[in-house]
Amino acid sequence: MLPGTAVRWATKHGFMRAGINAAARKGDEQARFFTDPAVRADPYPFYRGIRETAPLVRSRLMWATARHDLAGAVLRHEAFGVGFSDRPLPAPIGLMFRFSRRSSPIGPVDPPSMLVTDPPDHTRYRRLVSKVFTARAIEGLRPRIEQTCADLLRDKPADLIADFASLLPVTVIAEILGVPLDMRQKFLAWGNAAAPTLDLGLSFATYRQTEINIRHVNDWMRGHFARLRREPGDDLLSQLVRLDDLSEDELLATAGLLLAAGFETTVNLLGTGAWLLMRHPEQLAILREQPQRWGNAVEETLRFDSPVQVTARVCRKATEFGGEAIEPGHVVMAMLGGANRDPEVFPDPDTFDVTRTNAREHLSFSGGVHYCLGAALARLEGEIGLRMLFERYPDLRIDGEPHRRTTRVLRGFESLPVTI
Numbered sequence: 001m002l003p004g005t006a007v008r009w010a011t012k013h014g015f016m017r018a019g020i021n022a023a024a025r026k027g028d029e030q031a032r033f034f035t036d037p038a039v040r041a042d043p044y045p046f047y048r049g050i051r052e053t054a055p056l057v058r059s060r061l062m063w064a065t066a067r068h069d070l071a072g073a074v075l076r077h078e079a080f081g082v083g084f085s086d087r088p089l090p091a092p093i094g095l096m097f098r099f100s101r102r103s104s105p106i107g108p109v110d111p112p113s114m115l116v117t118d119p120p121d122h123t124r125y126r127r128l129v130s131k132v133f134t135a136r137a138i139e140g141l142r143p144r145i146e147q148t149c150a151d152l153l154r155d156k157p158a159d160l161i162a163d164f165a166s167l168l169p170v171t172v173i174a175e176i177l178g179v180p181l182d183m184r185q186k187f188l189a190w191g192n193a194a195a196p197t198l199d200l201g202l203s204f205a206t207y208r209q210t211e212i213n214i215r216h217v218n219d220w221m222r223g224h225f226a227r228l229r230r231e232p233g234d235d236l237l238s239q240l241v242r243l244d245d246l247s248e249d250e251l252l253a254t255a256g257l258l259l260a261a262g263f264e265t266t267v268n269l270l271g272t273g274a275w276l277l278m279r280h281p282e283q284l285a286i287l288r289e290q291p292q293r294w295g296n297a298v299e300e301t302l303r304f305d306s307p308v309q310v311t312a313r314v315c316r317k318a319t320e321f322g323g324e325a326i327e328p329g330h331v332v333m334a335m336l337g338g339a340n341r342d343p344e345v346f347p348d349p350d351t352f353d354v355t356r357t358n359a360r361e362h363l364s365f366s367g368g369v370h371y372c373l374g375a376a377l378a379r380l381e382g383e384i385g386l387r388m389l390f391e392r393y394p395d396l397r398i399d400g401e402p403h404r405r406t407t408r409v410l411r412g413f414e415s416l417p418v419t420i
């Protein structure tokens with residue numbers, strides 16, 4: 001496995017890592033996003049700097065925007081697509097990469113995952129699963145999510161992430177997909193170890209760990225598909241297996257993405273939301289007085305500290321964008337977390353305000369054809385989870401040092417000790 005892993009690491013992260021480090025040494029501002037611990041701890045002053053420099057900032061690495069209008073526009077622009085391309089690589093390396101892909105495990109950002117696939121294949125993958133995630137279908141899950149929350153909140157949480165925020169989303173998505181609940185802790189462990197795969201310029205050791213853990217998920221899923229072929233249920237994965245419309249790799253990519261996206265992001269919404277409300281008791285007091293505002297509190301949490309901080313698009317055909325000429329192969333990074341603090345759209349953007357009327361205009365669920373498939377589910381889990389948490393434990397407070405995750409694209413807490 002190792003030579004393939006090394007080639008994949010070199011092409012996906014190694015060259016980029018060298019480029020990022022070289023750019024950082026030359027004082028490239030954008031490179032700080034990937035290297036500077038202060039930016040990871042608090043990226044918002046950094047986004048402000050990018051936004052104030054230019055609408056679209058070019059660096060040695062890529063283009064970037066922290067403006068709401070341009071970030072939204074690039075996500076919807078027909079000249080841009082998604083996914084890693086081996087085209088810029090020198091020919092022999094591109095060849096090695098394509099060869100090494102044959103033995104690659106399939107993670108959430110590897111093709112044929114819909115997240116990194118352009119139409120028409122993207123449309124085909126998404127159509128097969130979208131029915132289950134419409135706002136209406138998700139609203140039907142409300143009683144079940146409330147029951148799950150009540151069960152999880154029966155014992156007082158000591159660490160809000162381990163004891164509540166991570167368990168609610170993984171339980172809900174496991175039930176939708178039809179994977180056994182006793183696998184939850186394994187999935188969480190594999191998912192946590194694989195989460196850095198969304199970041200850029202990983203070290204070899206970290207990349208290797210992500211591959212090992214993605215391979216565990218792949219192996220388990222293959223066995224699960226075989227079981228479902230013998231004994232199908234009425235869950236989503238049984239339906240997909242029965243349809244027989246997807247190849248084994250497509251099935252693996254779709255199932256793995258739904259599972260990982262289902263719990264790797266919403267945990268951050270719940271953890272960050274609880275942390276913000278414990279630190280802003282005056283906002284919690286508003287929600288106690290006006291519980292109809294819980295939905296908006298979730299939108300404001302998503303705006304204020306987005307669980308997914310950035311995404312990117314690759315230019316497919318030469319185009320004029322944001323007043324600049326963008327060439328095929330150029331990458332534009334949409335800084336979602338920065339767009340959500342754009343003062344042109346959100347007055348007083350650095351204030352957490354659960355009564356903000358346009359909080360829902362955030363870009364935390366992206367936009368265009370890749371708009372988050374699970375947005376309705378995440379919103380419902382966020383609303384029920386945060387409301388029930390503070391109803392059950394009104395005096396919840398932080399008790400010790402919270403620790404943030406070390407990832408940069410995904411933002412949230414790894415641990416959040418609390419007491420009541």
Ligand code: HEM
Nearest residue numbers: 114115261262265266269308311365366370372373374378
């Ligand atoms: C607060 C929680 C969540 C956040 C912030 C979030 C954020 C995002 C973002 C930003 C994207 C698009 C990335 C891009 O455009 O490059 C995305 C895509 C996606 N999300 Fe979510 N997500 C959340 C929860 C969920 C849940 C619960 C599911 C469960 C099914 C889910 C499933 C997906 C899928 C399948 C895609 C790919 C859609 C496509 O490529 O067409 N997400 N999400």
